[in-house]
Amino acid sequence: MSRRPIYREAQARLKEYIQQHGMRPGDRLPAEAVLAAELGVSRPSLREATKSLQTLGVIEAQHGNGLFVAAFSFRPIIEQLPYGLVDSDAHFAEILVAREAMEVGLMHFAARLGAGAELEECERLARVMEEREAAGESSADVDKQFHLMLYRGLHNSLVDQVIETFWEMFSRLGDAIPRAKGTEVGAIHLAVVHALRAGDAQAAAASMRAHFDDVRARAAILDPGAARTGVPQV
Template sequence: MEKSQFEFKPIQKKPLVVELTRRLLDYIFSGSIQPGDRLPAERQLQDALGVGRSAIREAIKVLTVLGILEVKQGDGTYLKRADSGLLLESIEWGLLLGENRVQDIIEVRKEIEVPIARLAAERCTDNELEELKVILDKLKVSTIDDFVELDINFHMKIAQMSKNTVFIGILSSIQSLLRTWIKLVIEDAGETQFSYNDHYNIYQALSHKDSNESVKAMESHVEDATDRILKIIKEKKEMDA
């Protein structure tokens, strides 16, 4: 299959690394590059995007942490294949400890899950919606321990509904991160009703096959999850201070 041409546009918005990461994600999802392919060299990206090499490297680090890219020393940066392994355990500890890069990871998550919801609304079948409803029903009555895995299954099912193999591969590769994130939030809250409500709203939007409604529901869920994990990290820092 012939690859489409993708034109980079200079970076103007701030924060720089977040916007640059988004531009690289646009490039990855444009079809111009396939899993296993090498990205343009840093110098080429620097010239195309109008930013410094240090910013390019920081954005690549974010996407590497997420499991989207793989840097091979002396060879270049590659888009990981869908069968690549999960995030390293050190990333989970990074989330627990509140390392600075966590903010970048949190911001990038939205750039992954929101477009997945849009595509899922446009492409899902009635059978897939029934399967998603089964997971939702289990979420409603699950224990806190079981909720985490069911939550992951819910989001993975939506990715499968998107029919986009790159999205499926990316979400699969960050399951370790999401599992830690969800576990911390649920344990801190001591209950799951708030999260179930978010997932119910996402399901309802998808069942209407309304892409705008689905995007809003997913955005609301990710923003709530973000607020909660940042609160946990802040509280931990204050306790350790």
């Protein structure tokens, strides 16, 4: 059995060190010489390991101040997405299913929040979508704000990051999905807001499913040979 490269071994030991010492985001790591000795690796190997862990978002370097444990983020995952995904309709469909499952499931929790500033802002954003639709303009940027704001009241940083991750993936994978005849994206979003304001989780989930059904229907009418020119409004 082949052994792991030395720098990969140093990576594994450093992650174990962070866990075993109960280090939290913002905690400073020991100086390089001290850390290399504790991990039983050479300083060059440690240096290579720390650079790769910075890329992965595990640790971060502060100029002139050393290395620190980084706060968890999905951003490194996004930045490491294979370029091959960009041209894959199959991956677009897979991400759509995953995102739908998550957002429909979150309706139960969002409905508990009732009316609040976040929901008021979501209604305003949905109205902006309607205005842009009437003017024949894209509202993809507003749509993204809507979905991020919808769960802000949960105060769940993991949910926020996953939603943003899905949006970034859509921007890399998705076509400029056309609006099918009769589709009113703003109205679909307003239906979600109204159901949540009433505290009706079941109606909110049904409206969110209808939203994704609409996205799926619009994606289905795309010309497979069409050029990818923008971000889907989802």
